[in-house]
Amino acid sequence: MTAKLNIVPFVSVDHMMKLVLATGVERFLTDLAGYIEKDFRRWNVFDKTPRLASHSRDGVIELMATSDGDFYGFKYVNGHPKNMRRGLQTVTAFGMLADVGSGYPLLLTEMTILTALRTAATSALAARYLAPKGARTMAIIGNGAQSEFQAIAFKALLGIDRLRLYDIDIAASRKCAHNLAGRGFDIVICASSADAVEGAQIITTATADKQYATILTDNMVGTGVHINAVGGDCPGKTELHRDILLRSAIFVEFAPQTRIEGEIQQLAPDHPVVELSQVIDGQAEGRTSAEQVTLFDSVGFAVEDFSALRYVHDRLPGTGFSIDLDLLADPDEPRDLFGMLLRAGAKEMAQEPADP
């Protein structure tokens, strides 16, 4: 318990960028994947409630919360596909970590950047258990805001150093290639999805349109491939043809949520899937053969945000990358909230110059 009970550290976008840069993007992603892995290993301690979603014509606003009994974390996140056309982010987010014992917030932070990082870290973590051994080449279909983070996470955690990029807008692929220059990747910009997946052991799909789309068709997916499907993450939004799902071993974060939001919304509600946490803690097998097609149907789950909040909370002290926010009322006597208000008024008046 600190002396200043009313103060909550706040990490702005600018401070988050500085924290990531000071840490190094690769190390940040590796450390973060470590936190996520630890939390997935103790999956059962988490309070796993569905996200609280408010849908509207143009998008959705969601609150994602979870707790391990000691800490509580939640994230505010929106998804508005049309925002991009107005020069706005499709997804913006912020979040909070709180102490379960007192209910007091411990950290408030931007999470737009942090979500991009935790999504990529989770993808790479899953691939470490699911991708074919020795994979070096990844196709990335959809080269928007998530693409570079995916590439760097897969490099840091799996050693992926060859990228095959495709986007319906070639400017996005060029932006991705440009941003990744000098990071040790061999990068090819491809003319089609079919072209991009040629020779790739891992296929990442990260497109943004809110619609049933078929980014990958069955004939494009060869044996032994690992598919990292990131973009199908809400009802009505999928990226893969159903036939691919039917011949894949499917891994998910939290089955009840993924059945509503993920690629598997196209399948029967009892279609067998394995939760990643079970693979991580050894209760279930990951990839069982070199020929198997594995699919990580990623939709993003509150536990990953929780891990990210914990990581930032642990990393922050001493860095100077936060400001103090006077977020909580802290009267000298807890029952005397009104008295605190009165005293603030008295103080105010005492500070004002008297009339001459």
Add this chain to the structure above:
Amino acid sequence: MTAKLNIVPFVSVDHMMKLVLATGVERFLTDLAGYIEKDFRRWNVFDKTPRLASHSRDGVIELMATSDGDFYGFKYVNGHPKNMRRGLQTVTAFGMLADVGSGYPLLLTEMTILTALRTAATSALAARYLAPKGARTMAIIGNGAQSEFQAIAFKALLGIDRLRLYDIDIAASRKCAHNLAGRGFDIVICASSADAVEGAQIITTATADKQYATILTDNMVGTGVHINAVGGDCPGKTELHRDILLRSAIFVEFAPQTRIEGEIQQLAPDHPVVELSQVIDGQAEGRTSAEQVTLFDSVGFAVEDFSALRYVHDRLPGTGFSIDLDLLADPDEPRDLFGMLLRAGAKEMAQEPADP
């Protein structure tokens, strides 16, 4: 749309106090009750989801969200009854207003003080429809953080100017009386609940312990009284004897929530209750006779927080009582989140002094 898309105004506790004091507590409560009344009158437009609650041994952390289709509001609030013994607030809160069209936050604000204000404003608003005509005397049982706000709201909206205070800890009653001195109240500190309700036309109960308590027994409640029950607001926490409920006309905010959290958790799930919004928009009657016992079983609902957020958002411009928070990532090109990070790094390096 402002030029600085990444900036969200933040109202700290200190700024909220200044805003309330600059407005005047009575006027703030009256204005706020006006916003709540308007929103209750258009009750059907609101997306009314149950709160997302995370219960633990010592308390609860909740997210309360709602939307009218144009704006979205949510509040983070904890309830930890034992906090008081450690010098902490039982309840702390903060909240956010966002634009439904873009999902972008518009306002982040402390809500510990604001919740106290909206709770009192809602109570007084309900009483304006339910209390006996010409009521001047109110008993307040439980003289903690909520008590002064209740007193001032009832004065501002109903003209209540005689208070009969009771708390199991007389220091709380003295604190309340002291804080209200000079505001035109005739105040009596009473030795018991039974003493406090003598001659009162309105009885407000606002105690804090998380347990089934019986603050009021049946014989203490005379005909014609209006009961404003504020403290029974979560499962397992009630204040009134069941017999009182059975002879009262019961008014609630949102029946599905109140049946779980309010006094009426003691009653059959189909016991008739009337929603306050129906009374306000004329679909249902409020008080129907001078002899009737009316009960407002208040638990606090997300729409009230939404009204409070809207009010603060409207009041704020030009006051200077907020700071700019760099909460949202705002890359020049929405798909180029990683490029924004890279450019922040380049800028950083350019600003660092070169090695000599």
